[in-house]
């Protein structure tokens with residue numbers, strides 16, 4: 001039997017009903033039909049980051065993990081992320097991440113440099129940080145990172161998701177804040193040994209280690225072990241703040 005569903009699609013800025021015809025059968029509930037529609041007519045997986053779990057022991061978004069990628073002749077294990085406390089079944093308490101984010105110094109722009117009160121930036125500089133802004137906060141990278149997952153160093157290490165958050169701020173062409181001291185002393189960048197496991201599980205294909213963590217590590221080394229480099233950046237930040 002066929003049924004037509006009018007499903008509201010949109011976001012906080014507005015939306016409208018869209019019509020979908022789908023096959024239904026005895027015993028189905030509305031959620032079954034919506035899942036069928038999503039699978040066959042409106043495939044928009046990997047956008048909300050809310051179905052993170054471990055499938056056969058690997059951190060994955062369940063909405064993006066195709067059964068054709070799995071050895072279905074054996075039982076498939078589905079379990080909650082190990083880096084965070086379990087609330088119930090597959091649901092974990094990821095609130096630690098939100099507390100970590102609050103502790104990171106926010107964006108602090110230099111003064112506008114155009115008469116109309118806006119800024120001028122190079123497109124290449126914007127493109128560089130744009131990659132990090134694709135993050136959907138699924139926390140799969142946090143889950144796979146051995147520093148959090150195995151060593152449970154949540155109070156000493158902010159994890160790859162927040163290292164790229166810091167990278168996005170530090171590399172922003174308008175930002176004048178300095179977060180390098182915290183990276184080394186409180187946020188634990190030294191614990192990352194660049195195994196790249198975080199990059200491998202990222203559903204947004206963000207090059208977490210190569211484009212985020214390694215450049216941040218270089219900045220930490222420059223600031224703490226290269227006094228000339230440190231002086232040069234201090235002078236530049238001072239000039240930015242005054243301009």
Ligand code: SF4
Nearest residue numbers: 145192194195196198
């Ligand atoms: S590269 Fe660093 S942050 Fe990423 S999983 Fe490995 S130790 Fe963790």
Ligand code: SF4
Nearest residue numbers: 135136138139141202
């Ligand atoms: S960086 Fe990638 S894996 Fe980590 S939280 Fe963001 S989207 Fe998820």
